[in-house]
Amino acid sequence: MLQVNGLYGGYPGFSVLEDVSFSVEAGELFGILGPNGSGKTTLLKMISGLLEPDRGEILINNQPLENYSTKELAKITAVLPQVSSEVFAYTVRETVSLGRYAHQRGWLSRTDDLDEKIIDEAMALTGVDIFQGKLLHELSGGERQRVFLAQALAQEPRILLLDEPTNHLDLSFQKDLLDLMKKWTRERRLTVVSIFHDLNLASLYCDRLMLLHNGQMSAIGKAGDVLQEQRIQEVYETNIDVQPHPIVPKPQMILLPDEEKINSLKIDETFLKIKEDHAELISPMPLKVMASSAAGAGIGWYNRFIMHFSDGLYGIEKAVAIPAKSSELVWFAAYEHIFVLASAGRNHADINLCIFVNGIISEEAFLQGIIAASEERALATGKSSGSGIVIASGQQGEPLDGELLVTEIRKGVQEIAGMLKRF
Numbered sequence: 001m002l003q004v005n006g007l008y009g010g011y012p013g014f015s016v017l018e019d020v021s022f023s024v025e026a027g028e029l030f031g032i033l034g035p036n037g038s039g040k041t042t043l044l045k046m047i048s049g050l051l052e053p054d055r056g057e058i059l060i061n062n063q064p065l066e067n068y069s070t071k072e073l074a075k076i077t078a079v080l081p082q083v084s085s086e087v088f089a090y091t092v093r094e095t096v097s098l099g100r101y102a103h104q105r106g107w108l109s110r111t112d113d114l115d116e117k118i119i120d121e122a123m124a125l126t127g128v129d130i131f132q133g134k135l136l137h138e139l140s141g142g143e144r145q146r147v148f149l150a151q152a153l154a155q156e157p158r159i160l161l162l163d164e165p166t167n168h169l170d171l172s173f174q175k176d177l178l179d180l181m182k183k184w185t186r187e188r189r190l191t192v193v194s195i196f197h198d199l200n201l202a203s204l205y206c207d208r209l210m211l212l213h214n215g216q217m218s219a220i221g222k223a224g225d226v227l228q229e230q231r232i233q234e235v236y237e238t239n240i241d242v243q244p245h246p247i248v249p250k251p252q253m254i255l256l257p258d259e260e261k262i263n264s265l266k267i268d269e270t271f272l273k274i275k276e277d278h279a280e281l282i283s284p285m286p287l288k289v290m291a292s293s294a295a296g297a298g299i300g301w302y303n304r305f306i307m308h309f310s311d312g313l314y315g316i317e318k319a320v321a322i323p324a325k326s327s328e329l330v331w332f333a334a335y336e337h338i339f340v341l342a343s344a345g346r347n348h349a350d351i352n353l354c355i356f357v358n359g360i361i362s363e364e365a366f367l368q369g370i371i372a373a374s375e376e377r378a379l380a381t382g383k384s385s386g387s388g389i390v391i392a393s394g395q396q397g398e399p400l401d402g403e404l405l406v407t408e409i410r411k412g413v414q415e416i417a418g419m420l421k422r423f
């Protein structure tokens with residue numbers, strides 16, 4: 001539907017884009033990403049016919065853009081520009097109605113019944129029908145953004161060009177708008193090209209992405225191929241971590257703030273209290289936890305770790321909790337990089353383990369730690385057990401090698417399991 005071949009150009013005396021090529025099919029939602037000033041809006045202006053390229057071509061339905069008259073182009077292409085603070089003294093309905101202009105025949109023609117139906121539909125879909133009689137300047141930034149989207153939809157375009165459509169929108173309207181865009185793109189076979197500043201939204205909603213850097217294409221493809229940690233760090237010159245989304249198979253960028261770290265703090269027995277009905281370790285900082293068979297199982301961040309000898313403390317919120325036998329059967333030992341807290345489980349010869357790591361470990365090391373602790377426990381007790389294993393790390397200080405962690409865990413579990421055998 002839309003094809004861009006070897007595009008060069010920008011503004012008088014200032015070239016921005018350099019050899020940009022891509023194509024977008026009908027039914028596809030295509031995202032343009034890039035830092036401030038990388039040329040995203042310039043590219044959108046060229047595709048909408050506002051700016052002429054120096055070199056290269058733009059084809060719509062295999063026809064060069066310049067073959068279309070302004071009115072023909074307005075029927076095919078709708079643009080949602082970056083919202084400006086300038087607004088004219090139009091009502092919401094009048095503003096949306098302007099979207100029908102390109103479809104009317106002759107001078108001074110008025111909207112007909114079909115136009116009015118389409119205007120009503122576009123307003124209802126974007127939720128602006130409730131204030132259709134209001135003037136634009138009486139609306140909030142987000143409400144105004146939705147009015148301009150309704151105008152673009154009323155145009156019934158084949159190609160929709162969006163410049164940061166979710167700018168000014170709150171969380172729920174961001175989701176609603178993009179869900180709607182995605183649905184429309186599929187059902188009405190729209191070709192949508194949209195600029196995004198929010199890489200995570202782009203990752204979730206776009207079929208393909210293109211990353212611009214200094215006017216050049218840095219990458220193009222599926223979210224998983226484009227949003228690679230090293231590339232994003234280089235292009236945006238910032239510290240980020242790429243993690244998989246917990247529910248859908250798309251990458252998400254996590255910003256890493258340069259916050260002050262409590263480097264010297266080590267988790268050890270000074271944070272541990274053993275009482276009659278429970279043993280509790282309260283960490284002064286949140287610890288990243290991977291846990292099995294405990295309240296708080298799975299992955300999360302916690303400060304409180306409880307081994308409880310009566311069920312009153314089970315399921316306590318915001319804590320990792322494991323049922324254990326008695327306060328006499330709680331052991332702990334500190335090693336170079338780990339602090340191990342263990343207790344006899346409720347079943348005879350069972351052992352629960354909380355392993356606190358002082359250092360930064362990878363996701364893989366968390367898993368290796370759980371496996372090593374589980375294997376070593378089975379060897380020491382002579383039976384495989386479903387009791388709790390918790391690995392917790394403040395993710396501060398020095399990075400800790402997974403192999404080293406596993407060696408210390410094996411040693412710690414052997415020694416502590418030896419204590420259990422004596423009782």
Ligand SMILES: Nc1ncnc2c1ncn2[C@@H]1O[C@H](COP(=O)(O)OP(=O)(O)OP(=O)(O)O)[C@@H](O)[C@H]1O
Nearest residue numbers: 010011014016034035036037038039040041042043
């Ligand atoms: N009208 C103009 N005349 C001259 N230079 C311009 C004009 N508009 C933009 N530029 C310059 O062109 C470059 C690309 O601008 P563009 O607006 O395309 O970037 P962008 O990627 O959309 O940025 P942002 O994320 O900040 O919206 C910038 O260096 C900008 O200063």
